[in-house]
Amino acid sequence: MITVQHGTPNLYKAFSPKEAMSRLKDQLTQDHVEKSHKADELLQMLEAVHLRAQGSSEVELAYIIKGTGNVLEKMKSLIQDAKREIIALIFSPKILQEIREPLLKAEERGVNVGLAIPSSQIRKTPIKELRQVRHLRCECCALVVDQRTLLTVSNWNSGDIHAMMTQDRSLITLAIQNFTNPSCCTKT
Numbered sequence: 341m342i343t344v345q346h347g348t349p350n351l352y353k354a355f356s357p358k359e360a361m362s363r364l365k366d367q368l369t370q371d372h373v374e375k376s377h378k379a380d381e382l383l384q385m386l387e388a389v390h391l392r393a394q395g396s397s398e399v400e401l402a403y404i405i406k407g408t409g410n411v412l413e414k415m416k417s418l419i420q421d422a423k424r425e426i427i428a429l430i431f432s433p434k435i436l437q438e439i440r441e442p443l444l445k446a447e448e449r450g451v452n453v454g455l456a457i458p459s460s461q462i463r464k465t466p467i468k469e470l471r472q473v474r475h476l477r478c479e480c481c482a483l484v485v486d487q488r489t490l491l492t493v494s495n496w497n498s499g500d501i502h503a504m505m506t507q508d509r510s511l512i513t514l515a516i517q518n519f520t521n522p523s524c525c526t527k528t
């Protein structure tokens with residue numbers, strides 16, 4: 341191993357054998373660490389594939405929850421069990437009224453709560469305690485918890501309220517993108 345001092349002419353100087361060996365060992369150690377990290381990443385991916393292959397042949401895409409009481413209880417339960425993040429797009433004033441307190445308590449526990457509601461509800465509902473409130477411009481009702489579970493609510497204005505709960509990554513990503521999309525939600 342050598343050092344090069346650039347100039348006219350270039351000057352080349354060899355390291356002592358002890359320093360050259362030390363530098364070579366450092367480089368080999370660094371290469372080993374990088375390759376170990378890549379192997380660990382590959383292991384995680386392979387374990388996920390293996391678990392899916394070992395699971396049942398049935399794929400659970402979604403659960404349907406029927407009835408106002410059942411839907412609201414499931415929403416409250418998901419909010420209560422949240423560890424890191426909740427994103428709620430709530431067009432219905434009735435649903436907002438029911439989940440307002442659980443959302444406030446979640447934020448008190450240190451959960452990052454993002455709430456999007458219609459402008460009219462921002463004025464009527466005291467939710468200023470929440471740090472991240474947006475104006476909801478589209479008529480939707482969805483709850484995403486810890487980026488792992490999505491609950492969407494349909495027919496919230498009728499007596500036939502029902503919801504779909506899923507852990508499908510694509511659907512969860514779509515719901516999260518609605519929260520950040522200016523066509524659907526804008527900052528207050």
